[in-house]
Amino acid sequence: MNKHVVAYAVAVVAVGALLVLVVPGMMRQTPEDQIAQEPSQEQQAAQVAPRPECGARGVAGVELSCLGAQPQEQQQTQQPDLSAEGVAVVNVWAWWCAPCREELPLMERFAQEHPEYRVVGVHADAKAAAGAELLNELDVDLPSFQDGDNSFAGALGLPSVVPITVVVRDGEVAGVLPKAYADMTELERDVREALA
Secondary structure, X not given: OOHHHHHXXXXXXXXXXXXXXXXXXXXXXXXXXXXXXXXXXXXXXXXXXXXXXXXXXXXXXXXXXXXXXXXXXXXXXXXXXXXXXXXXXXXEEOOOOHHHHHHHXXXXXXXXXXXXXXXXEEEOOOOHHHHHHHHHHHOXXXXXXXXXXXXXXXXXOOOOOOOEEEEEEOOEEEEEEOOOOOOHHHHHHHHHHHHO
16 A cells, blocks of 8 residues: 555544534533633733823723723722813724834823823724833823724714824814824924814
8 A cells, every 4th residue: 555545544543533523512611611711800900011091081982991990999989080171082903903002102202291181092903012012012001092983983973993192172072093103393383274
């Protein structure tokens, strides 16, 4: 008998034996077993690196948790909505987004140079720990809300892209800027135009 035929037959038998051993175990796992394996919100929050407090319970009428704030530390702040009064500039980003990685330091600089605006991020991904890790890696102290279920973008009807900059005046969306910024002058101009 040919060596290739023997090797092929042995491989088929090995795969078959593996399937006989593995498939029954997979069939016994119930959805409840899968849910039990997923970490709770408290466990997920404990795994997220500490980050600056957001100072509010949400922005633009959407209630969100603060990325990196531990549940016991998220007390009822005096201000339920960051954008209820004045102007907020909200940067929607995700940990896996390369343009976001470039834009986040610029947003922090924008916040420092424009104290007349409340500048905050919204991390639009379920992996909060990865979001906090990226901000820490970039040495960006910009407070960010955590939006693991896309409620912010959904409530405001935002396009399904990141990054997006949302300009909010007195709780109402004044402008949606779905592009990445690399230039401070362009960002400042677009925010001014959204408020005009």
